[in-house]
Amino acid sequence: MEGISRDLFPILDKKTHLNTCSAAALSTRVRQAAIDFINDWDEFAGVSWVMENKWNDQVEAARSNFARIIGAKPENIAYMFGNSTAISSIMSSINFFDGDEIIFNDLDFPSLPTNIMSRSDHGGINYRVVNAKDGLTVTPDDYKELITDKTRMITACEVVSNTGFRINTQEMIELSHDKDLPIFLDTYQSTGTIPMDVKQNDVDFMASGNLKYLLGGFGISFLYVRDDWIEKLRPGSIGWMGVDNPFADLYDKLRTKLHRPNTATKFQYGTPYPNGAYAANAGMKHILEIGIDKIFDHNMRLTQEIIDRAMDLGFELLTPVEKEKRGSIVNIKLDGSIEKVRVMQQEGFILDARAGGVRVSPHFYNNSDDVDRLFDYLG
Numbered sequence: 001m002e003g004i005s006r007d008l009f010p011i012l013d014k015k016t017h018l019n020t021c022s023a024a025a026l027s028t029r030v031r032q033a034a035i036d037f038i039n040d041w042d043e044f045a046g047v048s049w050v051m052e053n054k055w056n057d058q059v060e061a062a063r064s065n066f067a068r069i070i071g072a073k074p075e076n077i078a079y080m081f082g083n084s085t086a087i088s089s090i091m092s093s094i095n096f097f098d099g100d101e102i103i104f105n106d107l108d109f110p111s112l113p114t115n116i117m118s119r120s121d122h123g124g125i126n127y128r129v130v131n132a133k134d135g136l137t138v139t140p141d142d143y144k145e146l147i148t149d150k151t152r153m154i155t156a157c158e159v160v161s162n163t164g165f166r167i168n169t170q171e172m173i174e175l176s177h178d179k180d181l182p183i184f185l186d187t188y189q190s191t192g193t194i195p196m197d198v199k200q201n202d203v204d205f206m207a208s209g210n211l212k213y214l215l216g217g218f219g220i221s222f223l224y225v226r227d228d229w230i231e232k233l234r235p236g237s238i239g240w241m242g243v244d245n246p247f248a249d250l251y252d253k254l255r256t257k258l259h260r261p262n263t264a265t266k267f268q269y270g271t272p273y274p275n276g277a278y279a280a281n282a283g284m285k286h287i288l289e290i291g292i293d294k295i296f297d298h299n300m301r302l303t304q305e306i307i308d309r310a311m312d313l314g315f316e317l318l319t320p321v322e323k324e325k326r327g328s329i330v331n332i333k334l335d336g337s338i339e340k341v342r343v344m345q346q347e348g349f350i351l352d353a354r355a356g357g358v359r360v361s362p363h364f365y366n367n368s369d370d371v372d373r374l375f376d377y378l379g
């Protein structure tokens with residue numbers, strides 16, 4: 001991509017990295033941030049979490065950076081330890097009544113269904129599953145068919161990790177609001193590559209993490225919660241970083257009152273993960289510097305190139321070809337894809353076999369030479 005030095009990603013000298021949807025290439029800046037964390041640890045281990053300190057600063061900066069990327073205020077962001085904890089937190093916040101239903105679809109990443117299904121194991125709530133009739137796509141109308149007066153929330157991943165199918169988020173939000181329901185969006189596969197403005201789109205809840213298109217590392221995700229929900233909800237599963245003054249109740253021994261903040265931090269669990277925050281900030285800085293619109297155009301161009309070349313060679317795709325129905329992932333159907341990918345990995349590729357195909361997911365640091373090399377092996 002113009003203006004971006006591939007030198008920032010040393011792995012690209014050695015490997016053809018086309019697997020950002022699993023984990024991004026490591027940038028020199030993210031590497032340095034991880035080292036900075038270790039050095040700081042050596043300097044001031046044993047910080048007081050309730051006073052100002054560098055580690056808290058990094059976590060706060062991460063909330064702010066993520067907020068900027070999705071058009072939110074930092075007060076609407078809670079740090080989480082993964083998207084699973086984000087859905088778990090929201091599930092714990094809603095007062096479900098017997099027979100209430102949550103809807104997800106059968107293309108969603110397991111973090112959504114596993115959470116909802118495990119909750120339903122305890123009775124009280126049920127779930128309904130939207131089936132992808134063509135095996136590849138679902139529509140807001142498919143959801144509409146399953147909504148009843150028992151439905152309490154609908155959920156979906158904006159982009160499906162195995163195939164790159166992108167749901168029509170705007171229509172999903174409109175549908176949920178028409179039916180007076182909140183929507184929980186998992187945008188782990190789209191944040192950093194597809195523009196999102198949570199305010200303009202009137203999103204209720206959204207979660208995303210840093211490992212993929214945001215270029216950070218492990219162990220940290222973010223939950224966005226809309227203002228009115230922050231005010232209304234009292235999460236039933238939190239930790240001591242989910243209250244304003246964690247030690248107040250402890251010291252007065254009375255424990256009569258939970259000091260819930262008026263920000264999304266009320267959804268947080270325990271001790272933050274500063275290692276993740278350092279790396280996350282360095283990763284998100286790349287995205288903020290380049291701008292998501294530019295990244296979106298670049299990634300769409302490159303994925304189009306992959307689609308065109310695959311189709312010219314007669315491959316079937318497991319990804320819809322329409323631009324508005326896909327993210328930065330293309331899945332090329334291939335018999336024996338697992339064996340093929342194994343061989344390609346030995347030849348210096350970083351990519352994956354999923355759902356009966358070779359899954360390819362470029363980011364702004366990839367270029368047409370990477371695509372050429374891919375088809376040298378696939379063609």
Ligand SMILES: Cc1ncc(COP(=O)(O)O)c(C=O)c1O
Pocket residue numbers: 021022081082083084085109111157159161186187188189209221
């Ligand atoms: C769409 C989506 N959601 C969630 C996750 C990961 O969830 P967690 O952060 O709970 O591990 C992934 C990881 O691949 C994903 O693709």
